[in-house]
Amino acid sequence: MSVAVEVRGAAKTFPASPAPVHAFGPLDLDVAAGSFVAIVGPSGCGKSTLLLMIAGLLDGSAGEIRVGGRPVRGPLTEIGIVFQSHVLVDWRDVLGNVLLQADLRGIPRAALEPRARELLRSVGLDGFATRRPYELSGGMQQRTAFCRALVHDPPLVLMDEPLGALDAMTREQLRSDLERLWMRTGKTVILVTHGIEEAVQLADRVVVISPRPGRIVREIEVPLPRPRTLEVCEQAEFHALVGEIRRLFASYGVV
Numbered sequence: 001m002s003v004a005v006e007v008r009g010a011a012k013t014f015p016a017s018p019a020p021v022h023a024f025g026p027l028d029l030d031v032a033a034g035s036f037v038a039i040v041g042p043s044g045c046g047k048s049t050l051l052l053m054i055a056g057l058l059d060g061s062a063g064e065i066r067v068g069g070r071p072v073r074g075p076l077t078e079i080g081i082v083f084q085s086h087v088l089v090d091w092r093d094v095l096g097n098v099l100l101q102a103d104l105r106g107i108p109r110a111a112l113e114p115r116a117r118e119l120l121r122s123v124g125l126d127g128f129a130t131r132r133p134y135e136l137s138g139g140m141q142q143r144t145a146f147c148r149a150l151v152h153d154p155p156l157v158l159m160d161e162p163l164g165a166l167d168a169m170t171r172e173q174l175r176s177d178l179e180r181l182w183m184r185t186g187k188t189v190i191l192v193t194h195g196i197e198e199a200v201q202l203a204d205r206v207v208v209i210s211p212r213p214g215r216i217v218r219e220i221e222v223p224l225p226r227p228r229t230l231e232v233c234e235q236a237e238f239h240a241l242v243g244e245i246r247r248l249f250a251s252y253g254v255v
């Protein structure tokens, strides 16, 4: 299987007063095309920084990152990004938000609208295309953000705590929505999360990062069958993987 993202010796130190902040690295990571990789680590260990560097939105201090075999030198356009909050613009309706990418890139709406509508339908939002974000629940807003990240059919989707701002029940619902979307579209996904169970439920591989400066301390394959239904998540193997990660963090004094 080909490699979608290669991170080699990447590190980031922010110049700050009184002392620079060594956020993370050096760090090596390979993400196979079509795979779902979750990155878990404590607050401040550099997860968002790494994601921004992969997206080409932030320069690293060392190392190299390649996406689709090409070194990242500036903002990538052929990716989808989902951020934790403030994701939608209130002056556009739901469909308009999903089509924001098309408009920003000067792609005719008609070219992407059928796909936008199909994505909205697949997450149960078909009746909401003409609503404004403030008329939606938090979970519905986040589903809209997933659709927006996928509408231009990018091979790589980066997600930074996409479910972090939601209540527990909505989060569980959206986990399965997210898995279903991923299984249907075959994208490469890198998901940053604080949620250990969320990481194990969604990912093929969980990358565990140490406290700052963040380094990879373990990579854990998740061989559980999909879709990861409630039954799968009640299996002993699921709990064993969650426990393994929790103990790792405990050894760093994090949980």
Ligand SMILES: Nc1ncnc2c1ncn2[C@@H]1O[C@H](COP(=O)(O)OP(=O)(O)OP(=O)(O)O)[C@@H](O)[C@H]1O
Pocket: 014, 015, 016, 021, 022, 023, 041, 042, 043, 044, 045, 046, 047, 048, 049, 050, 194, 212
């Ligand atoms: N623009 C910046 N200028 C200076 N320091 C920064 C900047 N961005 C991040 N940092 C520092 O780098 C470190 C890593 O930040 P980052 O946001 O990547 O952490 P994180 O792992 O995403 O944390 P969280 O889980 O809380 O979102 C932190 O100590 C933060 O203060």
Ligand SMILES: [Mg+2]
Pocket: 047, 048, 049, 160
């Ligand atoms: Mg972050």
